[in-house]
Amino acid sequence: MQWIRSDINIDFMGRRRAAVMASLALVAVSVFGILVWPGPRYGVDFSGGASLQVRLKEGIAAPDVKSALVAQGYETPDVIAAADGTFIIRVKVDAPSDSARAALAEAVRHAVEGTGAPAPAVPEPADAGDTPEMPVPPAEDAEGAEGAEEAGAASPPAPAPAPAPAAPPVRVYETLVDESGAKIDLLVSRPFEASELRDALARIEFEGRLMGDMIGALSPEDEFVAETRADDGSFRYEVELSPVVNLTEHDVAPAGELLRGVIDAAVPAPAGGIRSVRVVFSPTRIEIESAEAIDRAALRRTLDRTRYKDMNLLVRCASSICPASIDEREQVYGYEVRLRGFGPDVVESIEERLGKGSVEDVLSMEWVGPRVGEKLRSDGIKSILIALALILIYISLRFDLRFAPGAVLCLFHDALVTLGFFTFARMEVNLTTIAAVLTIIGYSINDTIVVYDRIRETLAGTQERDLIKVINVSINKVLSRTIMTSFTTILAVTAIAIVGRGTIQDFATAMIVGVLIGTYSSIYVAAPVSAWI
Numbered sequence: 001m002q003w004i005r006s007d008i009n010i011d012f013m014g015r016r017r018a019a020v021m022a023s024l025a026l027v028a029v030s031v032f033g034i035l036v037w038p039g040p041r042y043g044v045d046f047s048g049g050a051s052l053q054v055r056l057k058e059g060i061a062a063p064d065v066k067s068a069l070v071a072q073g074y075e076t077p078d079v080i081a082a083a084d085g086t087f088i089i090r091v092k093v094d095a096p097s098d099s100a101r102a103a104l105a106e107a108v109r110h111a112v113e114g115t116g117a118p119a120p121a122v123p124e125p126a127d128a129g130d131t132p133e134m135p136v137p138p139a140e141d142a143e144g145a146e147g148a149e150e151a152g153a154a155s156p157p158a159p160a161p162a163p164a165p166a167a168p169p170v171r172v173y174e175t176l177v178d179e180s181g182a183k184i185d186l187l188v189s190r191p192f193e194a195s196e197l198r199d200a201l202a203r204i205e206f207e208g209r210l211m212g213d214m215i216g217a218l219s220p221e222d223e224f225v226a227e228t229r230a231d232d233g234s235f236r237y238e239v240e241l242s243p244v245v246n247l248t249e250h251d252v253a254p255a256g257e258l259l260r261g262v263i264d265a266a267v268p269a270p271a272g273g274i275r276s277v278r279v280v281f282s283p284t285r286i287e288i289e290s291a292e293a294i295d296r297a298a299l300r301r302t303l304d305r306t307r308y309k310d311m312n313l314l315v316r317c318a319s320s321i322c323p324a325s326i327d328e329r330e331q332v333y334g335y336e337v338r339l340r341g342f343g344p345d346v347v348e349s350i351e352e353r354l355g356k357g358s359v360e361d362v363l364s365m366e367w368v369g370p371r372v373g374e375k376l377r378s379d380g381i382k383s384i385l386i387a388l389a390l391i392l393i394y395i396s397l398r399f400d401l402r403f404a405p406g407a408v409l410c411l412f413h414d415a416l417v418t419l420g421f422f423t424f425a426r427m428e429v430n431l432t433t434i435a436a437v438l439t440i441i442g443y444s445i446n447d448t449i450v451v452y453d454r455i456r457e458t459l460a461g462t463q464e465r466d467l468i469k470v471i472n473v474s475i476n477k478v479l480s481r482t483i484m485t486s487f488t489t490i491l492a493v494t495a496i497a498i499v500g501r502g503t504i505q506d507f508a509t510a511m512i513v514g515v516l517i518g519t520y521s522s523i524y525v526a527a528p529v530s531a532w533i
Helices: 013-035 062-071 098-113 142-154 193-200 250-267 296-306 341-355 370-398 404-424 432-458 465-478 479-499 502-533
Strands: 049-056 078-081 089-090 172-177 183-188 225-229 237-241 272-282 283-291 321-327 331-336 361-368
Touching: 013 404, 013 465, 013 502, 062 078, 062 250, 062 321, 078 341, 089 172, 098 183, 098 193, 193 321, 193 331, 225 296, 237 296, 250 272, 250 283, 272 502, 296 321, 321 404, 361 370, 370 404, 370 432, 404 432, 404 502, 432 465, 432 479, 465 479, 465 502, 479 502
Parallel strands: none
Antiparallel strands: 049 089, 049 361, 078 089, 172 183, 183 331, 225 237, 237 283, 272 283, 321 331
16 A cells, blocks of 8 residues: 555645744744743753652552642652552752751751760769758867857868869861751761750751751661571571672671671670671671570661771661761761651651551652752753764765755754743653653654755756755655654654653653654755755
8 A cells, every 4th residue: 555656746845935934933932932931841850859769558559649749739740650669759849058058057066066075973962951960069168169169160161062074075077968958967076876966956947947857766776687586596687788888799708707706795695696797798788697686786886886998887777867987096976867858758748648658668869959950951951962063074974064054953943842842831851851852863863864865866866957856856755754754653652652651751742743843854944954055
């Protein structure tokens, strides 16, 4: 079945002026929309925001999560169901200003420096009513009594109790507030209990909230020390280490020997109770076998303070306050304080709408700050410009220099019109959009090269020197191929646009627009420009 006759002869070039005017109008409107009004609606990649991977209770679907977040005030959240049953949630969150973060860092510094160090206990003086009366010697006569009174009056008063020694000040070496405002890193001169550090920071106000309300629950020290019982009655412990602990396979034996000695010496357990200590990977963890039960909290504290190759073997911690580094020789202690920033707030919003316990686990939380978003945006623009420059060079070498400007203008036309469509349709412009634009550029230049190749063949095989007629004949010869290729491509991406969700749907939508515009521009932009040059 032949849809398009081989002898078809449509006068495409006869309508080239009207087509070029329409293209100029489309480009002008797109540029106005991108630069003036309404402007692109940048996604989390470019404007900053949060990305979480969570595991939800069975039966909860992505549309339910998206509806819950929209109801809680989040603007166009993106919820994607991953293949492993987890969900990737992306929301826009405004980051605190630089001045607000600097003020928070200074307030944290003052609060921690004001804690001092624990002073030794001093016995309190007894109450006045409990003080025993001193015995008075009997007077032999009145003169003796008077002498005794005078002597008593002249005797010095009892010394007051010595004041408690002043606690040495805490030195704060560094205070860093994350760009998201969700994390504070501290380097101080003495160790802190998590509860002590939380109490010291509780009354600081940040972004209209007290830090006491922003610091979440503190996990028990033994939470990440898993204990199981073997069939022979022995105890087995598995301790996952922090991702910052960088161990290799060469460290397995020496680190295991070091830990065996440290645990034997520091952790309360009967002599000979520790049978084996092993370091394993994926993830990095320590496996311990003991004949008797081990104090898990003491084990965790011991591991946190154990240094190997100038790094602490820190236990993985998901509490609101975690040790980040410990160097007892240098008296430098690092802590990470996690505030209720984007992650917990999103979780609370979901559970408020879908019920308590809807979020079973938060697997990861990532933040894209405004500066990072701006850099990603500029890198995306650079990638498009570099692609266009390389295509200009290729067309100049592959065909003729007069063909290159038409091809590049055609690609600029396709990219701008596609971005203009996204702008006026209020669709998010993100890294996926940039990938779609680069794909459209590749598809469009392929279509343009087919037209150019046929023009060159026609010029070589005919005596006709009128370039307009040659271009017209060439376009008619490749018309069937152009329409069928574009039609089948649109069928495929339309299915993705209908079935897909989130960024996949946006990518497919951009491809549909790009393929249509690219097919049009290969005929009515690239060819006429080459003829005029």
